[in-house]
Amino acid sequence: DAGVTQSPTHLIKTRGQQVTLRCSPKSGHDTVSWYQQALGQGPQFIFQYYEEEERQRGNFPDRFSGHQFPNYSSELNVNALLLGDSALYLCASSVTGTGKRNTIYFGEGSWLTVV
Amino acid sequence: RKEVEQDPGPFNVPEGATVAFNCTYSNSASQSFFWYRQDCRKEPKLLMSVYSSGNEDGRFTAQLNRASQYISLLIRDSKLSDSATYLCVVNAVYGGATNKLIFGTGTLLAVQP
Numbered sequence: 001d002a003g004v005t006q007s008p009t010h011l012i013k014t015r016g017q018q019v020t021l022r023c024s025p026k027s028g029h030d031t032v033s034w035y036q037q038a039l040g041q042g043p044q045f046i047f048q049y050y051e052e053e054e055r056q057r058g059n060f061p062d063r064f065s066g067h068q069f070p071n072y073s074s075e076l077n078v079n080a081l082l083l084g085d086s087a088l089y090l091c092a093s094s095v096t097g098t099g100k101r102n103t104i105y106f107g108e109g110s111w112l113t114v115v
Numbered sequence: 116r117k118e119v120e121q122d123p124g125p126f127n128v129p130e131g132a133t134v135a136f137n138c139t140y141s142n143s144a145s146q147s148f149f150w151y152r153q154d155c156r157k158e159p160k161l162l163m164s165v166y167s168s169g170n171e172d173g174r175f176t177a178q179l180n181r182a183s184q185y186i187s188l189l190i191r192d193s194k195l196s197d198s199a200t201y202l203c204v205v206n207a208v209y210g211g212a213t214n215k216l217i218f219g220t221g222t223l224l225a226v227q228p
Binding site for chain 2: 033040041042045050088092103108109111
């Protein structure tokens with residue numbers, strides 16, 4: 001049973017460019033959350049997707065957008081990259097619904113460096 | 116004020132020492148509490164959940180005080196392998212999302228030989 005998988009693991013982009021990060025949740029999980037972790041900080045909630053819709057967004061600008069596909073996988077897109085977007089981007093998968101054990105699993109993350 | 120606040124680090128302790136981490140949270144409606152461990156350049160991993168009755172897992176003991184909105188983690192007989200960042204985490208119950216985690220900034224523990 002595969003856990004949460006993210007790709008790419010590392011990437012370098014130039015200011016102003018756009019990036020797409022991908023996440024496949026753990027088998028049986030239907031909810032995907034994205035977090036940004038800057039150096040020396042705890043992860044910060046970006047947004048959450050369930051049933052292909054954004055359910056909640058954290059304090060991030062519209063340059064950050066996402067998508068969830070029918071197979072529950074998800075993408076995080078960041079436009080007009082800034083140096084400050086350099087961070088570890090983490091995907092977390094879980095299950096929504098009553099009676100479900102709310103165990104949250106993280107992927108290994110995607111390291112984004114903006115130069 | 117941050118939603119989850121932790122002791123500033125780093126904590127440098129000798130092997131065998133007992134070390135305590137403290138954390139406070141601001142939203143009294145929070146219902147689930149956790150300690151995560153994060154190794155350098157790795158993803159956070161669940162160390163243990165925290166319950167009002169307190170819970171223990173080997174050398175690790177977690178406590179929750181809902182009245183004070185305070186969470187603690189005690190590590191006894193520290194090992195070199197305990198060196199990591201420890202993140203205090205609260206599961207937010209507002210805003211529509213489920214399983215939305217609010218993380219503290221983390222406390223770095225360095226166990227010295």
